Amino acid sequence: MALEMVLRNKLKEKDILLMTHIVLGYPSLEDSFKIVETMVDSGVDLIELQVPFSEPIADGPVIVRANQRALQRGATVKACLNLAERVVRKFDIPFLIMTYYNILFCYGVHDFVSAMAKRGLQGAIIPDLPPEEGHDYLEAMKAYDLAPILIFSPATSDKRMKYLDSFGRGFIYCVARKGVTGADTNFSTGLDSYLVRCRKASSLPLAVGFGIKERANVDFLRGKADIAVIGTETIRKVEEMGVASVGDFIRSLSPVNTNSLGGVEAEGE
């Protein structure tokens, strides 16, 4: 099933979905697998798997360091794709690849997209590849029926949002604020009006990321967006309290979002 349909179906049961992010190979490849397992068990709806890159220009210090450590510990592109294949086989939620363009470029854009398709991945987020530079990538994604996730930012004009939306599939990733990953976001009326602009420009589900780290942030987005993205905060939790703490953290974000409770809700209907 195409990514958008999967999300729409889930949205019939929950008013907001959770997307989490991990850096493949951090703290280690095996830990990455365990973190994914915990996330899925805690009710996460989809996961972006970051293939580490030495120059992650859109990321803040926490994710930058995670990229570096992963590379030091041997997270090659091949190892990352193999791990992606393992989690896709094992867990029944959509997985996306997030990485920087050079990883695709050096692998061969077409070959990389075909490798993602073969492994059952649903789409990709490439933050340093605007559609103007991404002709080959967008063609290949279309050919393999994968979702290229396009990004909106508060600095994006209405006109450009429409332009970006014309290439997007699956959902739109709305960056909540200026800056890189990891800093705090001001959940305010400014964000509200930006999300209204996003909604007008695209009929795809909207994911909101950058700075979401607690339940209040997720609650703020209910009714305004479809997916809350948790990035840096899980890595922080892993660093502070270990891999095992991820489950509690995810469950704390959205109590109704766990799989078991979801089941209870469905029964009540």
Add this chain to the structure above:
Amino acid sequence: MINRGYYGEFGGVFIPEILTTTFDELVEAFEKVKTDPSFWQEYMYIMSTYSCRPTPLTFAENLTRHFDGARIYIKREDLNHTGAHKANNVMGQGLLAKRMGKSRVIAETGAGQHGVATATMAARFGFKCTVYMGEVDVERQRPNVFWMERLGAEVIPVADGTRILKDAINEAFRDWVTNMDDTHYVLGTACGPHPFPEMVSYFQSIMGKEAREQILKREGKLPSRVYACVGGGSNALGIFSAFLDDRVELVGVEAAGEGLDTERHASRLASDNGSVGVAQGYKTYFLQDRDGQMKETHSVAAGLDYVGVSPILAWHRERGRIRFEAATDSEVLDAMALTIRKEGLIPALESAHAFVQAFKEAPDLSADDIILINQSGRGDKDIFTIAEAFADPGWKEFIQKKGNEYGA
């Protein structure tokens, strides 16, 4: 943005969406000043009253006699205010930032020359200023850190990645995506997303224009060859730009570090180790592994110690218009020692790379040939590195004594 700054297959604008508007505005502002004669007038006025333009062209009589081949001329960018060609670019971008209504500038720096130039410009124009510098470079170019701070800039050491120039560029971009409303990023070399390669080369082209006129006036003909060191490529493009349509051989000299047969060099175009990739917002030759992860580079000259290179130079290499060579750390020190003793000139370690290649080729040319070397900067800033490389006993004693004084 219609023109995305492609030179053959190289260049482009590979940036996060959040910066799209910022780049659109920058391109628009740059296009406007390019066709505004009052801008260039203002620029020339500043460069001739605040810096030392036109910089002289020095005939290196003693070196010419020593090598007994081509007549050697040296373009003296070391005589710019702050001691390097970096001022040409920084003053231009500073004026542009003023016209764009920005109140703060940020910069990356390797050798510290670009950082000092930017901090100086910021002091003069009244901008707030932050300079990002890799931790390794902070160590090897400490005097420049001192001056940047005295000039009122905040210097932020970068501890990520390889802790050198490329990592400082990443950090500067991260600052910019947060603060672009009031901040202009003064990129120091002809790299990065469009319009930076074009814009930096545009401001640096002043060197080539002057040098071409000066040599014609002095010798009545053009040089056979022009030599420039290549870090990101701004001084090379600046001096070469005036000779592109002439029958003049252009030679760019990269850092061979400890040798091209080792992993410790920064030669992207002259060695076989470079390959095409996309990083830091543009497509060019990088020193990277097969996955596309950037490698660690090495050069005794911090300003040449960089994984990427100007997309414009990558294109000229592809077309065969510019020849690329590389000089090792030890060759650089020899060329430097010779230049100091023979001519009383102290080239920067970066610039000395160009001297190495010129010295290799000068003896095989005839007295009818003229060669031109771009001395992109002066070497005083490198005193710690140079004194250590020469194992100067008096200097060592002095530092130990100073250390004891401070430690006491």
